[in-house]
Amino acid sequence: MARPIGIKGSDTANKIRNCSLHLFAQLGYAAVSMRMIAEAVGVQAAALYNHFPTKQDILCDLLQVHMQDLIDAWEREREKDESPSAALLRFTRFHIRYHIQRPDEVFISYMELRNLEPENFSAIENMRGRYEGYLRDILSAGQTSGSFSIADAPVTSMAVISMLTGVNTWYRSGGRLDVEDIEEIYEGLVSRCVGLDHSSTVAPEPNKIEDPV
Amino acid sequence: MARPIGIKGSDTANKIRNCSLHLFAQLGYAAVSMRMIAEAVGVQAAALYNHFPTKQDILCDLLQVHMQDLIDAWEREREKDESPSAALLRFTRFHIRYHIQRPDEVFISYMELRNLEPENFSAIENMRGRYEGYLRDILSAGQTSGSFSIADAPVTSMAVISMLTGVNTWYRSGGRLDVEDIEEIYEGLVSRCVGLDHSSTVAPEPNKIEDPV
DNA sequence: CTTGTAAATTAACGTACGTTCATTTATATT
């Protein structure tokens, strides 16, 4: 057997991405061999090199795509000229929702950075810095406008990001709380962190009052 | 050369612990070979097996000692019969101070858990759960006594832990803020997360008022 | 002083690694 019938190269490449993602997240980059990836894909190890020049390139591709997708998703989600408080709550809900749906990508983005060569490492770190900058800018804007009360905007933004991303360490689907419950709890926590009293800035949900059935 | 003069076995064992800790933190458990550890220690690879039966046992030892030391340190630091708010602030400062001084241990405790065999994994996870329980109990106590205003104590405790541990991802010694500055900022953040207004619960520092020089 | 143990050495075990090569076959292009 050589090239199978009905095979498009891009399909195999995506299968390599998916299988590598799961294996890297479960076992760690260094503990995953090209032969393991190949077996998961259903192919011989040498075939992987038709799609990625090295093992490192697979990891790099995964991290780069994840970070770019995250940035793009927020760029689409954000509303320009929104108030800092509204933007903060939007960011909070977005971050939780986006990350909770991609536990493997988030995991390797934090854990496998050190396995990248310096230049690839810097590229990913810059992207992460850019994303963190969105939140920092929201906090700074709210600080300037006086709607937030913050001791230190850079530190507070890191604290909030850590708090939000931390959800991934304990959330399991089918647990006591669904994503909407979690978003709501963290909206409250984040509001308090920046000196907003959440209950006074958000109107109660109408149907909880008007629709008791 | 066989056994060198003036060598105590426990010294070598500790050197193996220290070198492995740094290497694991820098490169990851799977990427570190016994020969690398041996070279860092200044010994041949086979000599490591006089002190640890396998590579996994070195990792397991490091994680277990770290978690046990953390638990012991908090048991010594805590004050029985303290109010929930005082206990919370004590925990906050303790956690930041303790973790910021041990970045490598903290790092591998989060990253290399998956490289443990199931039973070792469970042992470490139980210890972590026990430590997290200290905070959860403080929050529950404050919720019961009415001094805290919390939507969900388990979730809030995980949020707070994530926030505090997150300091390790950005803190570098010699930076803009020293540890005391950071503890103070996070004291404020944590107080707000549980519905305490920090500024009203802590008296202003006297020398900032009385000693303007 | 003898003896047993502890701590090191060198050498070697089989296995697995990332990657390359030559080859074969399916698809795409002209």
Place this chain on the structure above:
DNA sequence: AATATAAATGAACGTACGTTAATTTACAAG
């Protein structure tokens, strides 16, 4: 239809891995 390219295969490369064995020497205990 002829040709080039894309996508697979099986075999092999040298290297490194975790661990074990046999041996040598320093220290501790009787």
